[in-house]
Structure formats: C-alpha cells, structure tokens
Amino acid sequence: MIRFLVGKLAYLIPTFIGITVVAFSFVRLLPGDPVLLMAGERGITPERHAQLTAQLGYDRPVVVQYLDFVMGLFQGDFGTSLATRRPVLGEFFALFPATVELGLCAVILATIIGIPLGVFAAIKRGSVFDQVSMGAALVGYSMPIFWWGLLLIIFFSGILGWTPVSGRIDLLYFFPNGTGFMLIDSLMSGQSGAFTSALRHLILPSVVLATIPMAVIARQSRSAMLEVLSEDYVRTARAKGMSPFRVVGIHALRNALIPVITTIGLQIGVVMAGAILTETIFSWPGIGKWMIDSISRRDYPSVQGGLLLMAGVVMIVNLLVDLLYGVINPRIRHS
Amino acid sequence: MTTKPATTPGPLREFWFYFSENRGAVIGLCVFALLVFTAVFAPVLAPHDPVHQYREFFLTPPSWEEGGTSQFLLGTDAVGRDILSRLIFGAQQSLIIGVVVVTIALFGGIILGLVSGFFGGWVDAVIMRVMDVILAFPSLLLALVMVAILGPGLMNAMIAIAIVLQPHFARLTRAAVMAEKNKEYVMAARVSGAGKLRLMFKTILPNCVAPLIVQGTLSFSNAVLDAAALGFLGMGAQPPLPEWGTMLAEAREFILRAWWVVTFPGLAILITVLAINLVGDGLRDALDPKLKRS
Numbered sequence: 001m002i003r004f005l006v007g008k009l010a011y012l013i014p015t016f017i018g019i020t021v022v023a024f025s026f027v028r029l030l031p032g033d034p035v036l037l038m039a040g041e042r043g044i045t046p047e048r049h050a051q052l053t054a055q056l057g058y059d060r061p062v063v064v065q066y067l068d069f070v071m072g073l074f075q076g077d078f079g080t081s082l083a084t085r086r087p088v089l090g091e092f093f094a095l096f097p098a099t100v101e102l103g104l105c106a107v108i109l110a111t112i113i114g115i116p117l118g119v120f121a122a123i124k125r126g127s128v129f130d131q132v133s134m135g136a137a138l139v140g141y142s143m144p145i146f147w148w149g150l151l152l153i154i155f156f157s158g159i160l161g162w163t164p165v166s167g168r169i170d171l172l173y174f175f176p177n178g179t180g181f182m183l184i185d186s187l188m189s190g191q192s193g194a195f196t197s198a199l200r201h202l203i204l205p206s207v208v209l210a211t212i213p214m215a216v217i218a219r220q221s222r223s224a225m226l227e228v229l230s231e232d233y234v235r236t237a238r239a240k241g242m243s244p245f246r247v248v249g250i251h252a253l254r255n256a257l258i259p260v261i262t263t264i265g266l267q268i269g270v271v272m273a274g275a276i277l278t279e280t281i282f283s284w285p286g287i288g289k290w291m292i293d294s295i296s297r298r299d300y301p302s303v304q305g306g307l308l309l310m311a312g313v314v315m316i317v318n319l320l321v322d323l324l325y326g327v328i329n330p331r332i333r334h335s
Numbered sequence: 336m337t338t339k340p341a342t343t344p345g346p347l348r349e350f351w352f353y354f355s356e357n358r359g360a361v362i363g364l365c366v367f368a369l370l371v372f373t374a375v376f377a378p379v380l381a382p383h384d385p386v387h388q389y390r391e392f393f394l395t396p397p398s399w400e401e402g403g404t405s406q407f408l409l410g411t412d413a414v415g416r417d418i419l420s421r422l423i424f425g426a427q428q429s430l431i432i433g434v435v436v437v438t439i440a441l442f443g444g445i446i447l448g449l450v451s452g453f454f455g456g457w458v459d460a461v462i463m464r465v466m467d468v469i470l471a472f473p474s475l476l477l478a479l480v481m482v483a484i485l486g487p488g489l490m491n492a493m494i495a496i497a498i499v500l501q502p503h504f505a506r507l508t509r510a511a512v513m514a515e516k517n518k519e520y521v522m523a524a525r526v527s528g529a530g531k532l533r534l535m536f537k538t539i540l541p542n543c544v545a546p547l548i549v550q551g552t553l554s555f556s557n558a559v560l561d562a563a564a565l566g567f568l569g570m571g572a573q574p575p576l577p578e579w580g581t582m583l584a585e586a587r588e589f590i591l592r593a594w595w596v597v598t599f600p601g602l603a604i605l606i607t608v609l610a611i612n613l614v615g616d617g618l619r620d621a622l623d624p625k626l627k628r629s
Contacts, residue, residue: 018468029484138359138616142608144560146567147583147601150590154598158591273475277564291476292568295483307480311472 004326008319015315023308024069027300028062078308079301083294088305092287097180098168099286102278103271105202106209111264114214118221119256122229123248134222140215145274149208149281156204163204166283170197205282209274213267220263224256231255258329265321269314353621360617366610374426382408383417385424385577390415394593410595412586418595421577422603428578429559429607432493436558437551439497444504445547449535451505452512463509466502474499475564482570489572492565499561500554507550511543545622552615556608563604579604 035052053059078088121130156163168182175189186194229252237247275288294302395411396403409418451462481495524538565571566580579600586596
C-alpha cells in the first residue's frame with residue numbers, strides 16, 4: 001500500500017511542476033508590461049515604473065523569477081489581489097467553503113439519484129424505465145447548465161415564487177461565520193428560519209450543478225451493473241437459489257460500484273468548471289464567481305492564484321480517489 | 336440453377352447495419368442533418384436580418400402569445416431583433432465552432448499521439464506529462480483563462496477549447512499506436528523499407544481511426560457547449576454576432592419579464608448537443624467490436 005501511495009505521489013510531481021509553470025507563464029504571457037497593467041489607466045512615471053519593476057523582481061532572469069514564485073507558493077504566498085490589496089490565498093479560502101458546500105451537495109445529490117437510476121435501468125434492461133431514465137440521462141449530459149439554471153429560476157423563483165434568485169441566505173439573518181458552511185452555521189445559530197432560508201438558497205444551484213454528474217453517474221452505473229450481471233459468479237449465486245435481492249443488492253452491486261467511485265471522483269473537475277457557471281447565475285459567493293469577477297476586473301494575480309489553487313484541489317481530490325480505489329480494489333494496488 | 340455468391344458486405348454497409356439498429360442515433364443524425372441544412376441555407380430560411388433592430392418591437396412575445404405578431408414567430412429580443420432569424424444564423428456559428436475546434440484538436444492530438452506512441456522514451460514522457468497538466472485544470476476554467484490572455488472573441492475561444500480538448504485525442508492515438516506498432520503488418524512494412532512517416536501515417540494511423548471518430552463526435556458536442564458557455568460569460572463570440580450562448584448572456588436580465596428570449600437559444604443548444612451525443616453513442620456502439628453483439 002505504501003509503495004502504491006508513493007508511486008501515485010511521484011507521478012503527481014511533474015504534473016504539479018507543469019501546473020505552476022502554466023500559472024507562472026500566465027501573467028508573463030499577457031500582452032503588455034505587467035507593471036503597466038497593474039498601474040491601470042492612471043499611468044505611471046518612468047521612475048516609479050523602474051522602481052516597481054525592481055521591487056516586483058521583473059528585472060531578474062525568468063528562471064529566477066519562477067523559482068522565487070514556487071518558493072513563495074510553499075510559504076503560502078500566492079500573490080496579492082490588485083482589486084482588494086489582500087493576499088490571494090486568504091481571499092480564496094474565505095470563499096472556498098461556499099463552493100465546497102455547493103459542490104458537495106451537488107455530488108451527493110448526483111450520487112444518491114444517479115446510482116439507483118443506473119442500477120435499476122440495468123436490472124430492468126430494455127424496459128420503459130430503462131429507456132426513459134437513460135433518455136433523461138442523455139438529456140442531462142447534453143444540458144447547457146447555464147441555461148438550465150435560468151429556466152429553473154424562471155419557473156421556481158419567477159412563476160412559483162418558491163426559491164430565492166440569488167445569494168446564500170436572506171439578509172435578515174446574521175450570525176458569526178463559524179464553519180463557513182451556511183447550512184451548519186445557520187443551524188448552530190439557533191435562529192428560527194435561518195436553516196430553511198439557507199436550504200432554500202442552496203437547492204436550485206445544487207440541482208443545476210448536479211445535473212451533468214448525475215447523468216454521467218447514472219450511465220456509468222448502468223453499464224457497470226450490466227457488465228457485472230453477466231459474470232459467472234452472479235449466475236452461480238442465482239443457481240444456488242439466492243433471492244434476486246441478495247444477488248443484485250449484495251453480490252453484483254458491490255462490484256459494480258467500484259468503477260462508479262472513480263467516475264464520481266472524476267466529476268470533481270466537472271463540478272469545479274460547473275461552479276463557475278452556476279455561481280455566476282445564482283450570484284453564489286464562491287470561488288467560481290470570484291474567478292469570473294477577477295478575470296473581468298483584470299485582477300491577474302487573483303486569476304493566477306485561483307487557477308493554481310483550483311487545479312491543486314482537483315489534483316488532490318483525484319489523488320484521494322485513486323487511493324480509495326486502491327483500497328477497495330486490491331487488483332489495482334498490486335498491479 | 337444459379338445461386339448468388341455469398342458476398343461479405345463492405346465496411347460501410349456493415350457500419351450502417353449496426354448504426355441504424357440504434358434508433359436514437361438515427362434520430363440524432365436526422366436532427367444534425369437538419370441543422371446543417373439550416374446553417375447552409377440560413378440566408379434563405381431566415382425571415383429577417385439577424386442583426387436588424389426593429390425599434391417598434393422591443394421584447395415582442397412569440398406569435399401565439401398575447402401581444403405577439405406573426406411577423407416575429409418566436410418574438411424579438413430587447414433591442415427588437417427577430418429571435419428566429421438569430422437562431423437560424425446561430426446554427427452557422429455552432430457548426431463552425433464544432434468543425435474548427437474538432438479539426439484543430441484532432442490534428443494536434445493525432446500528431447502528438449503518433450509521435451508519442453511511435454517514438455516512446457523521453458519524447459513520450461514529455462508529451463504525456465504536458466497532456467496531464469492540461470487535463471489537471473477544469474477544462475472550462477483553463478479555456479476561460481486562455482481567452483482572457485488572448486482576448487475575448489470567437490476565434491480565440493475556439494483555439495482555447497481546441498487546446499483543452501486536444502489531450503483526449505493525443506492519449507487515444509498514443510494508446511492505439513502502442514497497441515498496433517508491434518503487430519506483424521507493421522513489422523512487414525518496416526522490413527520492406529517503409530520510412531518512419533509512412534509507417535506512422537499510412538500504416539498505423541488508419542487502424543486507429545475508430546476511437547478517434549467517436550471521440551471526435553463527443554468533442555464536437557463539448558465544443559458547442561463550451562463555446563456557448565464562454566459566450567454566456569462574455570468571453571466568446573461578441574455581440575451582435577448571433578451566437579446562442581451570447582444571445583443567452585444578453586437575455587439574462589430579462590428572464591423574469593420575457594421568458595422567450597432565454598428559452599429558445601438554450602433549447603437550440605440543447606437540441607444540437609443532444610443530437611450529436613446521440614450520434615456519438617450510436618457510433619461508439621457500431622464501431623466498437625466489443626459491444627457489437629452484446
């Protein structure tokens with residue numbers, strides 16, 4: 001197991017270096033002088049320009065600048081936002097819980113609906129249920145989620161008036177930011193109605209963000225289940241007279257879920273990309289919206305830091321999924 | 336008595352046999368054909384100029400709604416442009432996006448994958464690590480940042496999306512090349528003196544085509560979806576170009592007042608992407624021998 005772990009980690013190092021190179025090159029590749037860009041439209045005197053260039057280290061060789069950048073990363077220095085003059089890392093982690101809360105809800109929703117849908121479709125292969133649910137999954141998979149979000153707003157917020165249009169909670173409520181997760185904080189605050197309000201704000205964005213992962217998980221669960229159901233040991237179990245529930249629920253399902261776990265893990269990247277769109281539509285104060293705002297404000301250090309941190313998060317989650325896969329599937333671990 | 340000699344059906348025939356068994360795929364193909372028709376004949380089919388602003392008809396509802404007129408079947412947008420005409424011309428944009436992105440990604444991916452799989456060693460290691468890096472970023476985010484560097488616009492958006500989708504082609508080609516390159520027919524070609532380029536492109540590549548076609552189809556729908564998303568975020572096609580994602584971005588502020596400006600462009604995106612994905616599923620089933628008779 002340790003060798004497996006070390007192997008996985010070693011494999012990540014070149015990728016990590018690549019990610020830092022991409023993020024580092026980002027500001028350097030921008031057309032124009034970074035100092036002029038930071039000065040903005042006010043302009044800058046030549047003396048001040050030279051001073052800033054030296055201060056920021058842009059007059060040194062690129063390799064030195066890069067190494068400096070990487071050393072900074074290890075010390076938690078991801079640069080300073082041009083818009084707020086605050087460290088990028090602090091900004092990121094202030095908004096990160098909102099995205100995690102939304103993303104987690106979406107993944108949980110996608111899993112608890114997607115897996116049963118796929119499994120039942122496989123058991124009832126060729127039935128109306130199979131055709132309808134797999135048709136729906138294909139529609140979900142093809143869904144432009146930014147449009148889907150707008151449609152849900154029109155229907156549930158506009159026509160029915162059930163859910164709010166934007167934000168994480170009604171402005172009425174105020175409580176200290178304990179965990180950063182609005183559902184938990186609102187519950188702990190003890191204010192009546194706060195939790196319901198947080199939940200009502202969360203539901204539409206979660207559904208929107210869950211749509212594509214749900215479709216992918218359902219399709220994957222179905223094909224994994226179909227494959228397992230045709231295995232010899234399933235036939236043996238049936239021949240021995242086990243109840244269909246036991247055969248499917250215990251023998252087949254456990255093995256079918258192994259590849260599905262990887263699929264769920266891979267959805268984290270999809271959810272991160274989806275968060276950019278979902279958070280923009282629902283004005284959800286998370287890192288997706290922050291990235292979009294930073295790009296449109298030309299706040300390049302924030303974009304650079306955000307790019308790096310989001311890629312880092314995806315990388316770590318993928319690593320954890322790989323490890324989990326190794327734990328539950330010994331064949332992978334020992335190959 | 337004469338009996339017809341038993342002929343084996345041609346590869347295209349055989350492919351169509353399996354493909355047409357999948358009803359969804361055939362429907363998808365029909366919708367896609369309709370879309371191509373619409374795009375090609377857009378100037379003839381569209382009732383109005385897609386960028387002309389009818390100043391007396393701001394946010395006119397569709398013709399069947401109260402206040403709608405038969406002049407504008409699907410209504411008009413906030414500056415009085417005919418939505419149906421914009422949708423029809425938008426089909427052109429989406430198809431161009433799909434074709435350009437898949438061509439760039441396919442071309443780049445095939446070259447990188449062939450070189451990587453054929454030469455192996457450090458060349459392979461370097462190329463594949465670079466692909467890993469691209470895949471480590473959430474795709475839309477990377478495309479978004481690239482467009483921020485290159486400057487917003489449809490061409491830059493297409494390049495960015497192609498770069499993001501390209502590693503899938505490189506990996507597929509590499510895997511196929513690795514599987515093929517030690518087979519006997521390649522050895523035979525090598526012994527009879529075929530050069531490296533000939534081996535790569537004429538001997539090996541044609542046998543790696545099936546997975547690439549399937550991936551190409553899926554990438555086509557991804558490209559349409561991602562380009563629309565970039566347009567929606569204001570980083571893709573720029574107004575007044577009638578691109579579906581950009582139309583949605585312009586419509587956002589009217590969602591609670593005028594449902595039609597939001598509904599139709601999104602529906603167009605969904606139908607297009609769905610049709611292509613249906614075709615993709617059918618292609619995968621028809622081209623993948625493992626799944627053929629299951």
